[in-house]
Amino acid sequence: MKHTLVALMEDKPGVLNRVSSLFHRRNYNIESLTVGHSEVPGISRMTIVLEGEDRIVEQVVKQLSKLINVTHVLDVSDKPTVVRELALIKVRAASRTRSEIAELARIFRARIVDVGATSLTIEITGPEERVDSLVGLLRPFGIEEMARTGRVAMVRSGEDDGNNGKGYSSQTAMPQSVPLMAQEVPM
Amino acid sequence: MRLTGAQAVWESLVREGVETIFGVPGGAVLPLYHALADYPIHHVLVRHEQAAAHAADGYARATGKVGVCIATSGPGATNLVTGLATAYMDSSPVVAFTGQVPSPVIGTDAFQEVHVTGITLPITKHNYLVTHAQELPTVIKEAFYIARTGRPGPVLIDISKDAQIAEIEYAYPDEVHLPGYRLPQGDFSSQVQEAAQMLNEARRPVIIAGHGVILSGTEDQLVELAEKGHIPVVATLLGIGAMPDEHPLCLGMGGMHGQGHANMALAEADLVLSLGSRFDDRFTGPPHTFAPLARIIHVDVDPAEIGKNVPADLAVIGDLKDVLPALTPLVEARDRSAWLARIREWREESAQLDILAQETDDLIPQYVVRQIWHATQGNAIMVSDVGQNQMWEAQYYVHRRRRGLISSGGLGTMGFALPAAIGAQMGLRDEQVWVIAGDGGFQMTIQELATIAQEQIPLKIAILNNGYLGMVRQWQEFFFERRYSGSRLSGPDFAQVARAYGIPGLTIREKSEVVPAITQAVTSDGPMLLDFHIVPEENVYPMVAPGSAIYNMIRRPKTVQNGEEE
Ligand SMILES: Cc1ncc(C[n+]2csc(CCOP(=O)(O)OP(=O)(O)O)c2C)c(N)n1
Ligand SMILES: [Mg+2]
Numbered sequence: 001m002k003h004t005l006v007a008l009m010e011d012k013p014g015v016l017n018r019v020s021s022l023f024h025r026r027n028y029n030i031e032s033l034t035v036g037h038s039e040v041p042g043i044s045r046m047t048i049v050l051e052g053e054d055r056i057v058e059q060v061v062k063q064l065s066k067l068i069n070v071t072h073v074l075d076v077s078d079k080p081t082v083v084r085e086l087a088l089i090k091v092r093a094a095s096r097t098r099s100e101i102a103e104l105a106r107i108f109r110a111r112i113v114d115v116g117a118t119s120l121t122i123e124i125t126g127p128e129e130r131v132d133s134l135v136g137l138l139r140p141f142g143i144e145e146m147a148r149t150g151r152v153a154m155v156r157s158g159e160d161d162g163n164n165g166k167g168y169s170s171q172t173a174m175p176q177s178v179p180l181m182a183q184e185v186p187m
Numbered sequence: 188m189r190l191t192g193a194q195a196v197w198e199s200l201v202r203e204g205v206e207t208i209f210g211v212p213g214g215a216v217l218p219l220y221h222a223l224a225d226y227p228i229h230h231v232l233v234r235h236e237q238a239a240a241h242a243a244d245g246y247a248r249a250t251g252k253v254g255v256c257i258a259t260s261g262p263g264a265t266n267l268v269t270g271l272a273t274a275y276m277d278s279s280p281v282v283a284f285t286g287q288v289p290s291p292v293i294g295t296d297a298f299q300e301v302h303v304t305g306i307t308l309p310i311t312k313h314n315y316l317v318t319h320a321q322e323l324p325t326v327i328k329e330a331f332y333i334a335r336t337g338r339p340g341p342v343l344i345d346i347s348k349d350a351q352i353a354e355i356e357y358a359y360p361d362e363v364h365l366p367g368y369r370l371p372q373g374d375f376s377s378q379v380q381e382a383a384q385m386l387n388e389a390r391r392p393v394i395i396a397g398h399g400v401i402l403s404g405t406e407d408q409l410v411e412l413a414e415k416g417h418i419p420v421v422a423t424l425l426g427i428g429a430m431p432d433e434h435p436l437c438l439g440m441g442g443m444h445g446q447g448h449a450n451m452a453l454a455e456a457d458l459v460l461s462l463g464s465r466f467d468d469r470f471t472g473p474p475h476t477f478a479p480l481a482r483i484i485h486v487d488v489d490p491a492e493i494g495k496n497v498p499a500d501l502a503v504i505g506d507l508k509d510v511l512p513a514l515t516p517l518v519e520a521r522d523r524s525a526w527l528a529r530i531r532e533w534r535e536e537s538a539q540l541d542i543l544a545q546e547t548d549d550l551i552p553q554y555v556v557r558q559i560w561h562a563t564q565g566n567a568i569m570v571s572d573v574g575q576n577q578m579w580e581a582q583y584y585v586h587r588r589r590r591g592l593i594s595s596g597g598l599g600t601m602g603f604a605l606p607a608a609i610g611a612q613m614g615l616r617d618e619q620v621w622v623i624a625g626d627g628g629f630q631m632t633i634q635e636l637a638t639i640a641q642e643q644i645p646l647k648i649a650i651l652n653n654g655y656l657g658m659v660r661q662w663q664e665f666f667f668e669r670r671y672s673g674s675r676l677s678g679p680d681f682a683q684v685a686r687a688y689g690i691p692g693l694t695i696r697e698k699s700e701v702v703p704a705i706t707q708a709v710t711s712d713g714p715m716l717l718d719f720h721i722v723p724e725e726n727v728y729p730m731v732a733p734g735s736a737i738y739n740m741i742r743r744p745k746t747v748q749n750g751e752e753e
Contacts, residue, residue: 014316018308059495062491066491068312068368
């Protein structure tokens, strides 16, 4: 089954390397991985898509959580989520196919963001399946270049997911300084 | 207080209670070494940085405190790698310092530049590159905290040379701020209740004592639990010493070269309670064959260990320090005499197959180890290397004291014993520390004899010299048509080498010389090396073939007795 994980991590040099190195070392197969800023300054948000048995994915979550710079990890696969991907597709467009391509873009609510003499660049945002179908329809025209971001995901608000609507678990929500003694003697 | 980065490092170490460190200087750590002389920290100069890491590891395992090592940039740092990986696999609390080229030239392939934080990423619990001196106090505070808490492990701090030189206003923090590092805080009372109920219902329970028992210092609580419930205990290699081997409920080591009765107990158990073990494949065999009749309760401080190798029926995530005091009161005394009697039968079978039960004039390694046990009355700190020698030590020394066995379990690092023993002895000056090594592994870090001589470390060294990479040869004998490819090994006259380093050395070729030689070593104040020329093709029994269930053991063939083959 395909899983979507959301991870929050400190925005420090090398942290992305720690995460990707972990996937490689533990032999986990990652389908896509995107990173960017979150709503908290200094905290990046990563969305990871991977295919695997639940047991393996559980391991991924636990191993990720063990990284010192990773503050939260959540498997959102079975939660109602908004899922989006952005793609830029440069497609060959001769004068006679131009309008057909533009029509396809319109149907997909995609935008034409650049027009060249022999090509059009289309921007589409949506769930991967929608991006996939547009890509499939454009392929016969000749795709010259394509850049896809991979999935970003967010749990829908109002869902009883223990997430505070933040997409991650509330009990571990905000970074805070914990007095040494309290951490040394759990419980 | 104005301090340079270098002074800030040592000041912080003093505040962490560090007294001894192990290392080798070089260009990128010269500011650190320059400042060191002003601080009450004893630096042990080793002859290879691998030994610095092993010594820090051995120090940590012997004392329970964080071990510290230091190396220069580039080759110094890469030499640490094997030692860090060893410490990482065995969850040993080590903090390693490396020098880095000045920050303006990082990334330019400067002289002796290596990306050590990249190299050590998968073999450290965490690592840091520090290029600003003012970060040092916080980073060091965090590093020690991370190294010793939760599931311990090595942490590396790479410090650029300019950060060692720069001046800062020094203050050591009281707290760490690590939002992504959380120790188990969960409430496990319901799991503990369930665990107790499962234990109380079990007819044939077995406890696995892993390294976690020793790391958490819960040896006494383990014995209490076992005694209260009349539950036999099997140790992993690194769990040896968690319970005295002589205890009637202690079955000794299980696994690939485990005691026959220990493996049989696991095979027939209806409940396995694992305390701080990670179900290593050398212990379990193929996971689906492990303890096939048992429900499994897995107690670990690291949630990622649960279900990693062997699925658990019940997980308790927490420190044994907290879990055992909650669990034991709920465990009821049950009559397990039938189960214990069955185990006793297996134990008798083991005893009959024991080579020490047979008359022989050969110089066999099992005899050597057993005589060292006699001479030290089981009170020595044993540090074993890797291979057959390691298994004979585990099987024939009767471990009694806590932290009494130090060995490279997870990585199986040949060359570990001598430098790790240096660390152990530096941490426990008044104890007798013994090295048990093979002739192969000993040659991998033999240069540390010089460290022993320079520091006058009174280590006792026993080489079980069989002229082979013995464990490799044994596998070749059993599984590769006896073709001893690459496993025949020559070595120097070890006693003479020892003497060249200024250390007394003896060569023992006859069984009758064993006891006098050991007595001499035990009673001497200084270091001594004993080179035992043992039977070359002696094997370790029992042995579980790779891929087999651990109850399918290759047992010692009954030898020819009274002219009759049994
Ligand atoms: C650094 C390293 N290299 C290779 C091995 C593989 N290996 C495992 S046991 C062994 C033989 C050890 O020979 P020796 O030290 O003489 O001990 P013996 O088995 O003969 O007691 C070897 C080569 C290892 N464990 N570690
Ligand atoms: Mg050998």
